[in-house]
Amino acid sequence: MESNSTGSLNTGGSDKKDSNQPDHSECLKLLHLVLDDEATAEQKDYFDKHVCNCMPYYEIYHVDKAIKSLVKNTCCGKNVPADLADAIKEQIFRGTDKA
């Protein structure tokens, strides 16, 4: 499972000044996991705590979320030609009859 690649959060590494300060690059990796509902509970918790205290990430997360929602709502509505399903079935099962 992909979430495992960041599942063990690196919150206490030697490069951190303070273990209570979230790592920005870690949060960036988590942002899309959270957005796509792929994050573990631990990852989501870590991300939520960070977003609450970080204005740039708060903005980015909500912009990304708004775009994702708009993409879903505006790019789905291509109507299927009415005769397409019948044409496909006709072609397939006519072929089957011949076989």
Place this chain on the structure above:
Amino acid sequence: MSDSQRQNYSQKEKESIFDKEFLPHIGPMYNFAYRLTFDDDDAKDLVQDTYLKAYRFITSFEQGTNAKAWLFRIMKNSFINDFRKKSKQPAKVDYQEVETFYNSDDVDKAITTDLRVETVQDMIGDEISNALNSLDVDFRTVIILCDLEGFKYDEMAKILDIPIGTVRSRLHRARNLLKEKLSDYANKMGYKN
């Protein structure tokens, strides 16, 4: 799939699987085909071709498994093998650049955006649709699979035949490109950021 894994369906079972498990996905399939080809006739041909292949190889499909993902995988391969060759698409994306994205300094650049939630919400569907359509097909595809169709990363990896890490980095890059397009549009139209 080895011969031992192939299903042994009767004619009646094949028709039932086709009607109950394959055909209900014709809407998303057509939408995906249209977003790949941008042409009604080509989209119809691509959907038709995909369903013909699905039926031809129906013994490789295990009843009750994810038919939608299976069909999308066939369509993606059909598009790459047949349609993309015909349409003389521009050169492919440099994936090396994409795959190393997370390890580069560009990661830091990605935390800045001049787009605001209100600006995005003010946009009408055409802007989003045009921005999505203007992306390279490989970037467009990951956004369609994830955001429109709701596939999980592991399903996308199987559909696209790429590792999950690549799915994630490609999706990340695709979203940043989409945001850049929307941001350009917002600036051009005088939206207040």
